[in-house]
Amino acid sequence: MGTEMTGADIVVQALTDLGVEVxxxxxxGAVLPIYDALFQQNRIRHILxxxxxxxxxxxxxxxxxSGKVGVVLVTSGPGATNAVTGITDALMDSIPLVVxxxxxxxxxxxxxxxxxxxxxxxxxxxxxxxxxxxETARLGPVLHEAFYIARSGRPGPVVIDIPKDVxxxxxxxxxxGVISHKTYKPQVKGDLAAIEAAVDxxxxxxxxxLYTGGGVINSGPVASQLLxxxxxxxxxxxxxxxxxxxxxxxDHPQFLGMLGMHGSYExxxxxxxxxxxxxxxxxxxxxxxxxxxxxxxxSRKIHxxxxxxxxxxxxxxxxxxxxxxxxxxxxxxxxxxxxxxRAADQKAWWEQIKxxxxxxxxxxxxxxxxxxxxxxIQRLYEMTKARKxxxxxxxxxxxMWAAQHFGFHEPNKWLTSGGLGTxxxxxxxxxxAQLAYPGALVIDIAGEASIQMNIQELGTATQYRLxxxxxxxxxxxxxMVRQWQELNHGGRYSESYSDSLPDFVKLAEAYGWKGIxxxxxxxxxxxxxxxxxxxxxxxxxxxxxxxxxxxxxIPSGASHTDMILSAADERGEADDDAKALV
Amino acid sequence: xxxxxxxxxxxSILVDNEAGVLARIVGLFSARGYNIESLTVxxxxxxHAVSRIxxxxxxxxxxxxxxxAQLDRLVPVHKVVDLTDWGPHVExxxxxxxxxxxxxxxxxxxxxxxxxxxxxxxxxxxSFVFEVSGSSEKVNQFIALMREVGLVExxxxxxxxxxxxxxxx
Ligand SMILES: Cc1ncc(C[n+]2csc(CCOP(=O)(O)OP(=O)(O)O)c2C)c(N)n1
Ligand SMILES: [Mg+2]
Numbered sequence: 001m002g003t004e005m006t007g008a009d010i011v012v013q014a015l016t017d018l019g020v021e022v023x024x025x026x027x028x029g030a031v032l033p034i035y036d037a038l039f040q041q042n043r044i045r046h047i048l049x050x051x052x053x054x055x056x057x058x059x060x061x062x063x064x065x066s067g068k069v070g071v072v073l074v075t076s077g078p079g080a081t082n083a084v085t086g087i088t089d090a091l092m093d094s095i096p097l098v099v100x101x102x103x104x105x106x107x108x109x110x111x112x113x114x115x116x117x118x119x120x121x122x123x124x125x126x127x128x129x130x131x132x133x134x135e136t137a138r139l140g141p142v143l144h145e146a147f148y149i150a151r152s153g154r155p156g157p158v159v160i161d162i163p164k165d166v167x168x169x170x171x172x173x174x175x176x177g178v179i180s181h182k183t184y185k186p187q188v189k190g191d192l193a194a195i196e197a198a199v200d201x202x203x204x205x206x207x208x209x210l211y212t213g214g215g216v217i218n219s220g221p222v223a224s225q226l227l228x229x230x231x232x233x234x235x236x237x238x239x240x241x242x243x244x245x246x247x248x249x250x251d252h253p254q255f256l257g258m259l260g261m262h263g264s265y266e267x268x269x270x271x272x273x274x275x276x277x278x279x280x281x282x283x284x285x286x287x288x289x290x291x292x293x294x295x296x297x298x299s300r301k302i303h304x305x306x307x308x309x310x311x312x313x314x315x316x317x318x319x320x321x322x323x324x325x326x327x328x329x330x331x332x333x334x335x336x337x338x339x340x341x342r343a344a345d346q347k348a349w350w351e352q353i354k355x356x357x358x359x360x361x362x363x364x365x366x367x368x369x370x371x372x373x374x375x376x377i378q379r380l381y382e383m384t385k386a387r388k389x390x391x392x393x394x395x396x397x398x399x400m401w402a403a404q405h406f407g408f409h410e411p412n413k414w415l416t417s418g419g420l421g422t423x424x425x426x427x428x429x430x431x432x433a434q435l436a437y438p439g440a441l442v443i444d445i446a447g448e449a450s451i452q453m454n455i456q457e458l459g460t461a462t463q464y465r466l467x468x469x470x471x472x473x474x475x476x477x478x479x480m481v482r483q484w485q486e487l488n489h490g491g492r493y494s495e496s497y498s499d500s501l502p503d504f505v506k507l508a509e510a511y512g513w514k515g516i517x518x519x520x521x522x523x524x525x526x527x528x529x530x531x532x533x534x535x536x537x538x539x540x541x542x543x544x545x546x547x548x549x550x551x552x553x554i555p556s557g558a559s560h561t562d563m564i565l566s567a568a569d570e571r572g573e574a575d576d577d578a579k580a581l582v
Numbered sequence: 583x584x585x586x587x588x589x590x591x592x593x594s595i596l597v598d599n600e601a602g603v604l605a606r607i608v609g610l611f612s613a614r615g616y617n618i619e620s621l622t623v624x625x626x627x628x629x630h631a632v633s634r635i636x637x638x639x640x641x642x643x644x645x646x647x648x649x650x651a652q653l654d655r656l657v658p659v660h661k662v663v664d665l666t667d668w669g670p671h672v673e674x675x676x677x678x679x680x681x682x683x684x685x686x687x688x689x690x691x692x693x694x695x696x697x698x699x700x701x702x703x704x705x706x707x708x709s710f711v712f713e714v715s716g717s718s719e720k721v722n723q724f725i726a727l728m729r730e731v732g733l734v735e736x737x738x739x740x741x742x743x744x745x746x747x748x749x750x751x
Contacts, residue, residue, distance in 0.1 A: 120602060121602075121605070124602065124605060124606060124609055125609050125610070125613050128657075129657040132601070132602075149657060154655075181657070182598075182660075183598060183657065183658060183659060183660045184657045307655060308651045308654065308655065309648065309651035309652050309654075309655055311651065312644055312647060312648070313648055316644070
């Protein structure tokens with residue numbers, strides 16, 4: 001039967017029924033009825049951000065750290081367009097979100113009404129799916145279906161555009177049972193014959209490698225556990241993409257570190273020289289493969305992914321297994337044990353890996369006055385690791401140094417914008433994670449340029465008493481841009497200097513935060529300690545060497561074997577083909 | 583993989599007949615740089631719930647596989663079938679071809695139309711509109727001939743296709 005309610009009440013009731021505890025949003029004319037309904041209840045907490053882009057990133061941080069669906073509520077027109085960057089970010093990194101947008105009333109749609117925009121048109125290709133709800137009676141079913149789509153299969157953002165009259169009109173609402181969709185049916189179990197073939201290939205390999213990605217995190221904490229078991233059973237080295245860090249502990253003896261453009265020498269060399277690559281929930285992104293025609297030329301490749309379109313997109317694989325990576329690993333382990341496989345003799349392989357490892361590609365030497373950014377992150381890690389912190393980042397060199405020098409031991413502790421590379425992600429993402437885990441130490445490792453892209457969110461943290469920490473690696477440059485200009489454009493630093501920086505300490509204080517400056521190596525530990533000890537939000541302006549480059553690096557257009565390990569290997573100005581690559 | 587030789591493939595896509603679904607499909611092709619040679623769409627079920635879209639595309643085999651996979655993951659897509667891979671199937675296209683002229687040209691146009699089994703569906707003393715259907719090559723050929731006898735304009739449906747035999751795709 002169901003009770004008759006307004007559309008706005010249906011939205012709130014359905015969210016409650018779906019177990020939603022937190023909504024990130026910003027009000028406006030086209031969502032006033034929903035805000036009114038939120039006002040009159042106390043089951044769902046609304047977090048008022050300062051910009052809609054930040055609402056989406058905060059929901060991403062909440063989702064990525066907790067495994068739940070992040071929920072966003074914004075108004076029509078500018079509210080919706082401001083959310084687009086966040087929605088695209090969530091699509092690229094497969095983060096489950098439901099984004100509710102207000103819309104002008106149905107009879108005004110298409111008339112260029114005040115604050116009208118074609119939200120479903122604009123978000124059609126940057127969301128996993130979207131809806132324009134034209135009848136109040138459809139609201140309940142659409143909301144439940146949207147959550148199902150957002151979190152199942154390859155997770156992603158789902159947008160629901162709700163005209164204002166649909167929020168006001170009444171209809172009956174009943175909580176539905178199990179959702180099944182007539183066309184959308186994600187495949188969770190992998191094909192058993194393919195899994196058996198994969199296990200035999202793995203058992204026979206002399207130089208295997210497990211190449212793991214964000215899919216392992218998305219599959220849930222059990223998948224990280226299964227990955228560790230699979231590593232143990234097979235004895236194979238493990239490398240992870242940026243998105244997958246934490247699925248295997250950083251200090252695991254079989255872990256080679258991150259791979260790709262700024263990955264470790266041993267990870268990239270092992271990818272290049274392996275005879276069997278088992279890709280688990282990663283997607284052969286260009287930041288990982290480097291030059292495609294030179295990518296792992298001698299290996300047979302197995303790819304496990306829940307999204308069929310990830311297979312053979314850029315790299316041809318020998319065996320593709322569609323399914324949830326956790327479920328497939330579970331079956332692989334069963335088959336492995338049932339067949340009595342033992343890890344093959346990989347002595348020669350590990351000898352080789354040891355050789356590559358000995359190059360110590362993440363190594364650096366702190367000497368002199370200027371604090372090396374790597375050192376700052378290494379100390380931040382050492383001084384906070386006992387607290388098992390959640391780390392978010394902005395985008396740039398600091399992000400790569402954080403990936404290299406901060407050790408992750410568990411899944412869901414590392415929040416970074418990988419696919420879209422969105423500056424301004426880190427602070428709101430940290431706020432979202434802090435809401436999911438109020439007692440956790442949550443730190444945004446930031447750049448002085450990126451942090452300014454969503455700096456207004458300092459106010460959000462203050463308002464909700466969130467003890468978020470922002471640790472700015474301040475090199476006074478858009479360091480990653482400057483590095484590319486140095487390597488590819490003859491050192492012409494066009495518009496990459498961070499001029500007219502604010503006094504970050506005063507800025508922090510203006511928002512009710514504590515501000516700390518770290519001037520150099522001598523006050524690093526004290527600054528970090530003061531940050532940890534302060535119970536409220538803290539912004540640390542950590543001044544680092546201005547011209548440090550992030551190494552190792554596979555230059556654009558180069559292969560895994562052409563890594564630059566240090567400044568000494570830098571080549572001259574890049575050729576035009578390399579320059580054309582992003 | 584994009585450097586392999588291109589192949590022409592005819593795809594049948596069954597979709598929920600809902601607002602925006604065509605935009606999803608067309609947008610996917612343009613966003614990912616896939617080609618559309620022709621596209622037709624119509625509601626094909628009793629209850630107006632399902633539409634059938636026929637797309638003729640071209641690309642190297644791995645790209646065709648990608649197109650299939652990308653289409654398949656759109657939420658309102660029920661089924662995607664590559665008829666070219668599936669096997670024997672029929673492809674047909676219809677065109678309306680307007681020809682103007684008098685005297686010998688007019689007689690010749692009628693004679694050629696007869697050979698192609700094209701029917702005049704509109705006639706004036708100075709023009710014909712022919713309806714011609716068949717494979718795309720046949721339609722092309724007919725249009726090419728009409729050029730010599732006073733072609734004015736053409737409207738084409740694009741390809742519709744269905745598998746041969748008793749089974750549905
Ligand atoms: C929204 C957005 N605009 C532009 C870029 C391009 N970009 C990538 S890194 C970077 C510089 C970041 O500078 P900073 O935050 O200081 O980090 P650093 O590299 O110095 O550590 C820029 C401009 C981006 N990734 N995102
Ligand atoms: Mg910087």
